[in-house]
Amino acid sequence: MDAERLLSDARRPLCIGIGGGGDVVGALATGEACRIYSGARPVVGGVTWERRPIDPLPGPRRASEIAGAEPLAPGVMLARAETCVEASGVRFAEARMAEFLGDPTVLVDVNEGPATLAGGLAAAAAALDCDLLVLVDVGGDALAHGDEPGLASPLCDALMLAAGARLAGSGDIPVLAGVFGVGCDGELRPAEVLGRLAEVGRAGGLAGWRGLTEPVVERLDAAVEAVPTEASAQALRCFRGELGEATIRGGRRTVELSPVGAGTVYVDPAAAVASAARLAAAVLDCADIDAGEAVLRGLGVRTELAYEREAAHTT
Helix, strand or coil, X not given: CCHHHHHHHCCXXXXXXXXXXXXXXXXHHHHHHHHHHHCCCCEEEEECCCCCCCCCCCCCCCHHHEEEEEEEECCEEEEEEEEEECCCCCECHHHHHHHHHCCCEEEECCCECHHHHHHHHHHHHHHCCCCEEEEEEECCHHHCCCCCCCCCCHHHHHHHHHHHHXXXXXXXXXXXXXEECCCCCCCCCHHHHHHHHHHHHHCCCEEEEEXXXXXXXXXXXHHHHHCCCCHXXXXXXXXXXXXXXXXXXXXXXEEEECHHHCEEEEECHHHHHCCCCHHHHHCCCCCEHHHHHHHHHXXXXXXXXXXXXXXXXXX
């Protein structure tokens, strides 16, 4: 799989941030590079799971809970500036991104299992006339084994990467997975992410790397002002040459800043799931998010869904 060829040839890439919250900014890095250097018309998006400080209700919002979104396919919607959680008025990062771009973005209801997610993404890509799907994880925890000390939000990434692996084998649309800002979410350390990427490489799944450039970073700087995100913003610091440790999440997470974080590494999602991404492989056949959470819990992995449910119960 040749990421450079796929990205250069794509006229309408669909770039989805798969980890929730501000991961849509990491997806924009791929979309903007395609727009600036290839003249493409990218569509960006993310999932319906906001960080707890934004949306205190546990888990991702279901499509039925969302106001101001246009259905595209089962579990996949178009978001505009006004798109929000109907009961609370909480705006999604993708709504803020739509306002910033002046174009709709895509929202994926990640309550579903990988098979349903794959079908919805394929149908949505067809409806939008997209010719490439890129699933972007900020940091690299999508490739986790499950025993990494800093791992905190494995479930959403695992479900979406598993969906990408399913879709990659369908022939419906070419699919890339990407890690934007290696280690920049403060979960897996850069050395751990690089180790996982090496596993993918040994499985024949490394597809290429694109570093950030000044025109792309200028656009991302403006996006970070519009869409709150700490993790994606660390990649911009890496691009500007900052080196050493920084903290995010109110000091709870430490990020190792270096030039390694200033770009996106692309992989074949099927090869990733067959090698390093053990948690994505574990949820590949799960019917929905609760089944996925149960599988990971059975492996001894505490998920972000478990954390949010516990926090909601105790506050």
